[in-house]
Amino acid sequence: AIFEGGASGHMKHIYDYTELTLNDIKDIITNLLSGKIEDVTEKLDGMNIQCSLNNNGQVVFVRNKGDLNSDIGGMLQDDVAAKWAGRENVARIYLSAYDTITKVFKNIGKEFFNPDKNTKILANCECITAGKTNILMYASAQVDFHNLWVYTREDENSPWQKSDVITSGEKIKALDKACENIDGAQLTPRVIIRVTEKSESMCDTYTTQIDAIFKEAGCSDTSTIDDYKRARFNEICNKKYKWITQSKEGQDALFARWFNDDKSTKLTVLKKIYKDNVDDLTNADYKAIVAECMKPIDTFFGRFGNSIISLCDGMVNAGSESAVIRALSNDLKEVVDKVKEVGSAEMNTKLTNQLNRLAELGNEINASEGIVFKYGDRLMKSTGSFAAVNQILGMRFQM
DSSP, X not given: OOOOBTTTBOOEEGGGOXXXXXXXXXXXXXXXXXXXXXXXXXXXOSEEEEEEEOTTSOEEEEOSHHHHTSTTSSXXXXXXXXXXXXXXXXXXXXXXXXXXXXXXXXXXXXXHHOSBTTEEEEEEEEEEOSEESSSSEESSOEEEEEEEEEEEOSSTTSOOEEEEEEOSSHHHHHHHHHTTTOTTXXXXXXXXXXXXXXXXXXXXHHHHHHHHHHHHTTOOTTOBHHHHHHHHHHHHHHHHOTTGGGOHHHHHHHHHHHHHOOOOSOHHHHHHHTGGGHHHHHHOOHHHHHHHHHHXXXXXXXXXXXXXXXXXXXXXXXTOHHHHHHHHHHHHHHHHHHHHHHOOHHHHHHHHHHHHHHHHTTTOOOSSOEEEEEETTEEEEEOTTHHHHHHHHGGGGGO
């Protein structure tokens, strides 16, 4: 299973599960748009944290394995304040959440989180402030509890390891009850994807489109996303980077390195393989090559995410979408103008790429980041235009 948070990595998009086949992707599309995947929540644009009660009954925040395996099992309130000293906004959000979480956890008790000496349970939650926590606006401060993570160890001398995620059942009901009558505390709201003639039409459209994208690359229903990426890479190398194709060993190693961050073949070895093209190797803009290979599938899932969001009921910003989108549009214009005015050539190239990416999605901006759902044992997200918007707005901190 995949978990999100500081100690557990980044939640994956559908296309990040490279072992998924074309049949799997079409199944996900069909199940989402027909309402067969029921446990759907909103992907919130807050600050993610893991938290628990340690055996002393103290609320602890966990950001990494060091926190998890420390003597007290995480950061106490003073540790949180010290961790983000000098970053007042971050500290304020986490400390406000710490107070809210303390009230909730007092209603549960430490035995809930420490069922035995070699098991501990942490709550995965999102901390949001009124206004902007990151880039999206929300009406009020809140702590949204996504799910519960189970950590186990072999014995008292062994490190804690993730072993399970709890998304439903008695423990989630207990957490939900503990949030009652506490302002700003709740389980992450479940959203409903409306099943209508529109969603049925979307299902036909998107399954047909992804089928065509794979088939154009020479892939079949049983081909994986990794197969698709490799086919696209081979095609683009044959057209534009002939030097890469001179060595099958080198081409496979570059694919592993650039697409899957597998650097088992060292750069020194690659330089020997491509000794007649060392300059091409060292100057290769691999991010651009990867983006070019992934563009069809990236655009597809962006459009699909936008469509899914348009069908959702129960989003946190329901009723205030226009105000949120207007604020995002104003923020985008401000950053775009600033980058064009004072940004470096590299920043302007990045800006152009992200604006083009947004244009491919119809320049559509949403009042929500997207949705989170489970497919089998895989937890994944679908986020529409958010990635491009986030990349552009993030450039404000680079000037």
